[in-house]
Amino acid sequence: MNWLEKFPTMERQELRDFKKYIDLSFKEFSRTYGDGIESFFDPLLYFLVWLEKLLVNTPWPLIIIVIAIMAWVGARSWYIVAGTICSFLVIGYFGMWVDTMSTLAIISVATLLCISVGIPLGILMSRSDRLQSIVTPVLDVMQTIPSFVYLIPVVMLLGIGKVPGLLAVCIYALPPIVRLTNLGIRLVDKEVLEAAESFGASYRQKLFGVQIPLALPNIFAGVNQTIMMALAMVVIASMIGVKGLGLPVLRAISNQYLALGMLNGLAIVALAIIFDRISQSFGKRLQRHRESAHGV
């Protein structure tokens, strides 16, 4: 009864060969296609570098004004605008301006990338139960697999730098927008959709005139979640060469610099809160038509 006490395992030699086989074949794959894949992402890299340079080189008062205007357009609340300006002033005063701009650049690009991939994917998913049953487990894996695990193949394939960092952020931040777009479109009132159909609306007219507008609050919740999760990945992304607020945090961990870690960490929190408030109140404003005349 030996197999009851000790779990029957694969032969050690076999296991080693198995792992070696996977490692070698992936290495082979990355040697053959790595350059091609890297150049595929070049436009993304140029855009990211361009945006980062733009943010860093623009005089800081101008950036603050632009961000304040965006906060106003998004949230229509002086409270949020004032909070935003103060946060950026404090961040700048503590010498974290350049890092914050780098982080802002990568978060913006990651969010844009997630939106442009996630929303169409979510729409496709809402159209087909089959696709939904395929994509959902993939999203589950993307969200739960420890980030370090997928950093390994990404770094093997693309080396260390901005693009692999961006991909790592996107892998983690993509699921919510896909999920919530899919959910939002599926939750659109069936009778309203029937009404559109009964008046002879085409597929495009239904999608852009009814489904997406009515799913917008949910889609927006997805965008909000995506931004939050992208910010959460900043520190991990800095491990593979992304500049920004994550790097000082990483340095603080290895050298036990409490203050440095705290300050940069709080700057990330401030960014998160600002983005969250702006995008949430924007999402709420999209639902104004739901308010009734009776002040409910």
Added chain:
Amino acid sequence: MVDLVKNGVSKQELLNRHGSVLALSDVNIDIPARRIQVIMGLSGSGKSTLIRHINRLIEPTAGEIIVDGHNVLKMNENELRGFRRHRASMVFQKFALLPHHTIVDNVSYGLTVQKVPKQEVAERSQKWIDRVGLTGYENHYPAQLSGGMQQRVGLARALATDAEILLMDEAFSALDPLIRTDMQDILLDLQEELHKTILFITHDLDEALRIGDSIAILRDGAVVQKGPPQEIILNPADEYVADFIKDINRGRVVQIGAIMDGEQPESGPAIDQGMVIEDALQVLSQAGTNTVIVTKDGKPLGSVRLDKMLAAIARPKSGTSRSGTYR
């Protein structure tokens, strides 16, 4: 599956053996043009499925839907879209307005879908907003209106496309009784002027009798009786229908012409054969006699005595078929 049904497999058998629900079978209704055809039945009788077959919101498994000689089921996607845009519009039970559009945008939805020029859209939709009495609410959102008002928007939206067929799926069932009567009046008013072919689905018998030129009663996916309201009340086809109609106010529905006999009395007030018993009773009591002369276009046809009228409005015993009692 279709073949099974054609070979006489029953609804229950189909469900037990194959897990399929037979929603409708052997439904043949000739819907009169420019009249109101009511389809009536309790929930689960298949009436909502039936109306959705007409514009193919639900695709029928078998059969034909002929509109002006064209089979709707044979239409390709483009023709079907054209049919939905120009020929048949629909009013929904829960209004199904677009919550993110204002009232005017909701009313003009059908026209916008057709890509009608903006100026014309504005004029045509304004006309219908005014017609259903919602002037001044153009820029409100549906959630800001009461149920009755929302359904007027639904009605205006359906009318704005000038489709000659109006499909109304329990259009007034979600409204409270007073508003429902209001909406029925609006519909009858409009119909007097527009003469649309209206297919009206309802589970409310009073509503069916009030607005229907012709009624078809649906039970478990099959038509149990069809005909004008008079005929259904006076000659229920089976016990199901008889049970159904036993509680209605017959005095308000049964017309005097349906219960007259051929005798020609020498005196008495003359009334038109289309008058309902309730009104005829009033005429009788004012005249102080107990016989009325029934006329058609002013010419006498026959007469009705008071006891006959009373018998006609008396509630029949439940469960007994009264087929042929009055004729």
